[in-house]
Amino acid sequence: xxxxxxxxxxxxxxxxxxQSDVTEFITGRGIGYPATKxxxxxxxxxxxxxxxxxxxxxGIPEIExxxxxxxxxxxxxxxxxxxxxxxxxxx
Numbered sequence: 001x002x003x004x005x006x007x008x009x010x011x012x013x014x015x016x017x018x019q020s021d022v023t024e025f026i027t028g029r030g031i032g033y034p035a036t037k038x039x040x041x042x043x044x045x046x047x048x049x050x051x052x053x054x055x056x057x058x059g060i061p062e063i064e065x066x067x068x069x070x071x072x073x074x075x076x077x078x079x080x081x082x083x084x085x086x087x088x089x090x091x
Contacts, residue, residue, distance in 0.1 A: 005076040006056055007083075015052050019072045022056065025049040027068045034064045040071060 006017045025044040035043075041057050049057070056075050065071050 005072060006079040011051075017053060017056065019069075019076075022053055022072050022075060023068050025053055026057070026071055033068065034066045036064055037062050040065065 003018060004016045005019050005022070007014065025047050026040050028043075028047070030046070031039065031043040037057075037060055040060075041054070044054060044057055056079075057071075059078055060071065060074050065074070
């Protein structure tokens with residue numbers, strides 16, 4: 001499966017996603033990079049992207065991505081930030 005870049009509770013189930021799980025839906029014939037968030041989501045939707053992966057893609061910033069690796073790195077960064085915020089103790 002590879003290194004987990006995102007873990008989400010989705011539909012009552014804990015789902016872990018690796019870079020390759022996401023890359024499967026954002027690469028292939030029909031999409032060229034650089035690509036915008038809108039381009040990536042449209043392409044992934046056409047490939048019947050799984051709902052939890054689509055949720056991750058919808059969370060990325062509205063910028064132009066030069067490679068699929070940039071997309072997955074951004075997801076990993078956002079998920080790491082979200083996890084830190086979620087687990088931060090309150091005083």
